[in-house]
Amino acid sequence: MLWQKETKKKGGLYVDVFELNGGHKLLNEVFRPLRSPEGSTLNKNDSTSLQNRKEGNEQFGRDNWNDAMEMYNASLRYAENGSKNISLAYANRSACFLKMKRYNECLIDVELAKEAGYPVDLMPKLDRRKEDCLKGMAEGGAPVKFEPKLDFKPDEHFPCMANVLKINRDDGGEFTVIAKEDIDVGQTVILEKAFIAYVFMLYGWKCNVCLKEHVNLMPCEKCTSAMFCSKECQGNSLHKYECGLRECNDSQMNGSIMRVVRSCLMAIDMFSTIDELINFVEHSLKSDPYQTPTVLSDAKSQYKIFMNLPLGPDSTIPQNISCIVFEVYRMLLNIPHVKAMFSSEKSRRFLMHLIGHHYYILEHNSTGALGHVSNNPMVTQSDPIFISTQVGLITRFFRHSCAPNLFVSTFHGNTVITTVRPIKKGDQLMYSHLMLMTEPTKKRQKALWDRKRIICTCSLCNGVSASTAQRKQLTSDPDFQYIVSYFDTTLQNDQTVCKTMADKCKQFLQKYGRILWCEELGKVVQAYIYLINIQYRGLIKIGSILHID
Ligand SMILES: [Zn+2]
Ligand SMILES: [Zn+2]
Ligand SMILES: [Zn+2]
Structure with missing residues (x-):
């Protein structure tokens, strides 16, 4: 109605x-x-602010920088306007940034603390932090900050889309996206700012x-x-x-x-x-x-x-x-x-x-940043909850495939689409709308229909797979063994391991990514997607919430 x-x-x-x-x-x-009554700042409360800062200090003492930062941010949110709690929380947060070697952010927080009226008698402490920060900066060694960017020039009319893509309509009149030229594995082809976003918690x-x-x-x-x-x-x-x-x-x-x-x-x-x-x-x-x-x-x-x-x-x-x-x-x-x-x-x-x-x-x-309430960072079986959600528009034009050549992720409120298999000029670019590549066909198709009203006609759904000889070729490649056996290690979020693994996956997919989808290829694509995700988001644990997106 x-x-x-x-x-x-x-x-x-x-x-x-x-x-x-x-x-x-x-x-x-x-x-x-x-x-709450008009203009009310009823929820602001200096003692809650102080309490949060204290909890932040405890987390800081335990080297939990993410958790400490979360508490300092809470302290900032609850601090009454004009209260010294604001400057103290900024100052403490600058210490987190320093520990994380995020020197630029550290310097900004030091300034924010000063602007908010940081107490004069404590100033030498803050000045020392600034000096440490500048020293750290000069020494280098700060972790590389990951920022996805389009790997091609932006399209003239769709600035969020690489100019090697074209939006078309297929014979059935529906949207489809086509490659205008060959595209390698691991290329960012979409970077779109969310049309609408909301923070849930x-x-x-x-x-x-x-x-x-x-x-x-x-x-x-x-x-x-x-x-x-x-x-x-x-x-x-x-x-x-x-x-x-x-x-x-x-x-x-x-x-x-x-x-x-x-x-x-x-x-x-x-x-x-x-x-x-x-x-x-x-x-x-x-x-x-x-x-x-x-x-x-x-x-x-x-x-x-x-x-x-x-x-x-x-x-x-x-x-x-x-x-x-x-x-x-x-x-x-x-x-x-x-x-x-x-x-x-x-x-x-x-x-x-x-x-x-x-x-x-x-x-x-x-789509959302999902968290799991769990006390064990390795357990993710609990019901996911939304930390934030966003709606992008560009994914609308991409068709679904259970044997995709793209992966969609979110990064700081953007939709990021990356290629996970080599794409030839004229190929359709598709992603798995429900990320159910490893589910059995019947279950996958039912979920696609129930939740998305999609009837999929991909090779996997049509029961066509790579030949036995091709599959054997995949499994006998030493990189396949390496990727499959080391996959669990990446859960530890070790940057170096992740990087090596991602490179291996990429090379493997460049070599074999164009054969028909089969379980073995699926495993490597999944590993690669997982690694891209870690690169985009990290595997961050705050308090009892594990953020995996
Ligand atoms: Zn507000
Ligand atoms: Zn399918
Ligand atoms: Zn903003």
Whole structure:
């Protein structure tokens, strides 16, 4: 019933989603007040800030730099405005950066501490840290900071895409991406900034707006659940409106609702009037979803693609979803300028459906940084939880294959796509939408249908595999043995081992990557994907949460 109208007549209103599911009054009774008093900094609390700093010091004493940093960030978030806790937390965090040999960040934190009024009597300590940092810098030996970048020039119209790729439509009218020339293994062909992102938990880990991780984050002055990587992200209007809004204390539920709020605010911000927004959305929904876009660089063309992302297998609005839509609706209308814009019944009915539409898109198209609550870093069987989620647009154009030649990862709020097999000019570029390459065919196909409505026709699904002779050739290669037997070692996240392993995988895949998919090839591709992932993200453990993404 999404986008259903009351009458077929021109100008008819969209159906009232809430009346159909118990009514506004009933829903209103279910929900509690949601916003702390206007301008309130109630959650800021110097003693909580101090407590967090103390815990940070304990972690620091145990050489757990990541955990210590997380606590210092919490200390920053809870510190009352103008309190000396701010400068002390920055100063302590600079010590973490120094230990991690991240000298640039260390220097920035030293300055932030000074700007925040670091106590004069302690200043010699901070100055010594700065000297140590400069000395460390001069000596070199800082770990190489990994930053993915496109391995080719960017496409003229799709700046996030390498210019060796082309978006096409296949015979069935669906999108497909084709190589314009031969592409080697291990090449980054997509680097796309997320269209929409949201931090679910561990607010001191990533920038609230762009998801940059473990940089010189600065706290929001008003709330305790946001940090920013830069003045630019701090000034971003998205958080300004949401600041202080919180649906519930369950981070997963709160995140999945708040990201809908954020996405709607983003859409509303793009247009000067509501009629413009309505016209744009109605026009986007009526247009052919498989029309190849001509540009992808401005907000409106991106929003059009966003609105045409798949909604998932089930896009009716059942009772529980209507509660979520109601909650988002209520939150949005609590924001004065939004309330003023959506003053007519027509626009409010539209908003209900817009929220529902955004909700399904976000549920169905988000990828996230996943964590596992576990006390043992090697155990990852527990249910994954979201630390943050993001939606990119470009993956939309790539087809699925259970025998992929690409791997999709996220890095600091970007979508990164890397080749994992050699690609010839004219080949389709595909990735495994559910990463189920090693699952048995029946199980894989069922999951693909249930979750993505995909009927796959790849070689693996068609039961065609590499020949016995080819498979034997793979297993008799000494590198195959090396990769398979050493694979477990990489779990220790040893940089040198990872690098050697990744190089071995790459060479192996350059040699054999073009044969038909078989179990042996799958093993090496999986190992390679795992190693790329470690390179992108590291295997970071914070407290009881293991982050593996
Ligand atoms: Zn940022
Ligand atoms: Zn805030
Ligand atoms: Zn398949």
